[in-house]
Amino acid sequence: MTRTKQPCVYILASRKRGTLYIGVTSHLIQRIWQHKQGLVRGFTDKYHVHKLVYYEMHESMESAILREKQMKKWNRAWKINLIEKENVNWQDLWETLH
Numbered sequence: 001m002t003r004t005k006q007p008c009v010y011i012l013a014s015r016k017r018g019t020l021y022i023g024v025t026s027h028l029i030q031r032i033w034q035h036k037q038g039l040v041r042g043f044t045d046k047y048h049v050h051k052l053v054y055y056e057m058h059e060s061m062e063s064a065i066l067r068e069k070q071m072k073k074w075n076r077a078w079k080i081n082l083i084e085k086e087n088v089n090w091q092d093l094w095e096t097l098h
Helices: 028-036 061-073 076-086
Strands: 008-013 020-025 051-057
Touching (some): 020 028, 051 076
Antiparallel strands (some): 008 020, 008 051
């Protein structure tokens, strides 16, 4: 499997410690591009949540979906800790993908 086509859980933020969104996809580059272009209607478009601050690849879509559901149940502090463990400055990781 290539990095461009692989099950993945991702977290978007509006800004550092701002509004968060957790999603799952099989094509991270395409999905984040769609978010950044405003093509994904709903929460991320309404609240301008387009900054990729965390992602993790999975072997199967089933495991990615389970992880997404698990993370969505977490309290906000746990999500922030996960992000800051890997991305202390909340940099937009989009630039590292392409």
